[in-house]
Amino acid sequence: MSEPYVSIQLQHDHTLPLYRQLYFQLKQAIKSGILPPGQKLYSIRRLASELGINTVTVVQAYRCLERDGLAVAQVGRGTFVSNLTGLNEKESPFSPNSVNNISRAAPDSWQVPVSPQAINFATLTPAAELFPVDDFQSIINQILARDRxxxxxxxxxxxxxxxxxxxxxxxxxxxxxxxxxxxxxxxxxxxxxxxxxxxxxxxxxxxxxxxxxxxxxxxxxxxxxxxxxxxxxxxxxxxxxxxxxxxxxxxxxxxxxxxxxxxxxxxxxxxxxxxxxxxxxxxxxxxxxxxxxxxxxxxxxxxxxxxxxxxxxxxxxxxxxxxxxxxxxxxxxxxxxxxxxxxxxxxxxxxxxxxxxxxxxxxxxxxxxxGLWISHLDYMKQCYLARYKQIVQAMRTSLPPQAGFSSPGGGLCIWIEGHAGLSANRLYESCLKNGVIIAPGSHFFPDNRDSNFFRLSFAALSEDAISQGIPIIARQLRMLGTADHEPRRCFSPLL
Ligand SMILES: Cc1ncc(COP(=O)(O)O)c(C=O)c1O
Incomplete structure (x- = not known):
């Protein structure tokens, strides 16, 4: 289906966050029929690039449309205007009031395709090489022999x-x-x-x-x-x-x-x-x-x-x-x-x-x-401790002094406050382009607001990967420190 024309005007200095502006304008276009049911929306990357905003902003706007039942994301295909937009919202299974509405809540809607080479500070999942596979194999064999x-x-x-x-x-x-x-x-x-x-x-x-x-x-x-x-x-x-x-x-x-x-x-x-x-x-x-x-x-x-x-x-x-x-x-x-x-x-x-x-x-x-759980717990604590020390040291050495963090003494992540005015969503974007993945604060605030906070986890990374990745983040932070003060442009793309 060809793409109809929709003019999007975003004001970077407006008090309304960019993603809300985008969401309202797309919603208007859907409600007025300019974007008809079944219409494929621009890919997240393309729209972000057309508008000169980061992909996280587009994801957030699309997610709001999904919550309203106005758009549906299809895995591997993209996001489409819902065929149910003519329904009364309360009756629609995509209505925000419906307890059956799963799309509004999908935690995975935030997943990004990750290259295997990327240095992933965003995941809290332990690296597979730390899994006790041999012990588990032996345990499962014992269970099968015992319980059939x-x-x-x-x-x-x-x-x-x-x-x-x-x-x-x-x-x-x-x-x-x-x-x-x-x-x-x-x-x-x-x-x-x-x-x-x-x-x-x-x-x-x-x-x-x-x-x-x-x-x-x-x-x-x-x-x-x-x-x-x-x-x-x-x-x-x-x-x-x-x-x-x-x-x-x-x-x-x-x-x-x-x-x-x-x-x-x-x-x-x-x-x-x-x-x-x-x-x-x-x-x-x-x-x-x-x-x-x-x-x-x-x-x-x-x-x-x-x-x-x-x-x-x-x-x-x-x-x-x-x-x-x-x-x-x-x-x-x-x-x-x-x-x-x-x-x-x-x-x-x-x-x-x-x-x-x-x-x-x-x-x-x-x-x-x-007693295998206790020994595995000790082993994991040793591994995580080495990674924790490495990330704290690398951050102390590389991050610009305006970036603040405190060492939690445990757990799997560190929360960083970037310099005032930093957009962690933009930092996420620029790190991603440089092969490093971070988790911007907008993912964790209940109102999804962009801020200067972001999370780094060391669960999945070797000490080498940590010492390679932190200087890349530090470099992007420094670059955004100046770029953020440049006057922002308005775009009027075609959708
Ligand atoms: C705080 C917290 N609770 C729950 C979960 C989900 O854990 P599970 O794999 O046990 O479902 C996670 C996963 O990252 C988490 O961070």
Missing amino acids: GQAFGYQESQGYYPLRCSVAQYLAKRGIVCDAESIQVISGAQQGIDLIARSLLSAGDRVLTESPTYTGALASFRARGAQVIAIPLQEDGVDIDALQQQIKIHQPKLMYVMTNFQNPTGICYSVAKQQALVEICHHAGVVLIEDDSFTELAYDGFERQAIKEWDKDNQIIYIKSFSKILMPGLRLAFMLAPQPLQPKLMAAKHIADISTSGLLQRAFDLYLRQ
């Missing part, structure tokens, strides 16, 4: 009972007392967050999150039609005054937090803030969700505590994933929920996938019982 066909039957929805017992023992060593009956095995932490959203939220409910936060959680809450209320993070945890104020205004149902080595900032809450958070939420009747992917990854010798340890009244839903230390492809995690919430969560798990793979649950149970 049983290993391939349907598993109890709540999870393989012996695994739940091993997990309860493991948690007890970390100061979290529970029994196997309160544990729900889940297919990754993301599934846990999603099950909570499905079973506890309705359209219009409010959920508090840290700002910035993990984007997959935002996606799950929004997929239920919930409104996300962002609470700013300070160096030692969320801003408690803002938290109290927002609770009063919005009476939220849930609050989602990561109190140790938070993704993306690496922040650890002070003990005082952990306790205040638990108390405030308890008194306000807000269910706390603790996503604990990183607590064990402390490299500075100080062990951190999960807030679940303070949870005397059993108010917190605790989620723990094994993706970042073991292997993300196992899709194994577990959830510990207050008793009154368990039946709903268990029902949601059954509806979602009946059960997490029985074979892998049995294998992981044996892995824990044979």
Whole structure:
């Protein structure tokens, strides 16, 4: 189909972000029929280049259109004007009010094609060469010899009972007392967050999150039609005054937090803030969700505590994933929920996938019982520590002095504040052109705003790759430091 003419006028000095301007103008063109149903929109790269903006801005505008049900992204083909635009938005399965609207929430819509040679500071996924493949092969062989066909039957929805017992023992060593009956095995932490959203939220409910936060959680809450209320993070945890104020205004149902080595900032809450958070939420009747992917990854010798340890009244839903230390492809995690919430969560798990793979649950149970998990955790901490030291040192040596960051002492990422006026979205673009991938802050702020913040992760990179990549980022930062002060141009492209 040929491309109709649409004039886009973007004003760089306008208070409305560029992506909102682009979104509104495209929306207008769709509503007025200039862009008819089925029309293919310009490719992200082409439109970005025509308009002289970065691709992230176009992705954000297209994503807003998808959320409204006005456009549909097709893998490998591009983005098309939806055929449903004539429908009343409320009736459309793509309506922003519809809990069935998955496109608005797709966390993967932000994925970029990555060349295998690229130095990827954007992913938190551990490098495959660190996976304990030989140990797992041996464990799976033992399970097959022991359980034969049983290993391939349907598993109890709540999870393989012996695994739940091993997990309860493991948690007890970390100061979290529970029994196997309160544990729900889940297919990754993301599934846990999603099950909570499905079973506890309705359209219009409010959920508090840290700002910035993990984007997959935002996606799950929004997929239920919930409104996300962002609470700013300070160096030692969320801003408690803002938290109290927002609770009063919005009476939220849930609050989602990561109190140790938070993704993306690496922040650890002070003990005082952990306790205040638990108390405030308890008194306000807000269910706390603790996503604990990183607590064990402390490299500075100080062990951190999960807030679940303070949870005397059993108010917190605790989620723990094994993706970042073991292997993300196992899709194994577990959830510990207050008793009154368990039946709903268990029902949601059954509806979602009946059960997490029985074979892998049995294998992981044996892995824990044979002490392999503990030795693997030690090994991963050693590897991550070497990478952490390397990235901190390379950043101290190479980054311009205007770029600030603090060393979190653990976790898998470092949050950097570039010089004032930096657009991290533009930095992302220019790094990408130079074979380096970073994660701009817009990905993690609930309102997707561009800013001078970005996240670097060292999980997937060797020390060599880290020392090659950081100077490239530093160079791009310096270049944008001057380019950002150039007067910006307006474009009027044809679409
Ligand atoms: C904070 C946080 N929670 C959950 C997840 C998803 O983890 P899983 O692989 O267990 O679903 C991630 C993945 O990066 C994450 O960073």
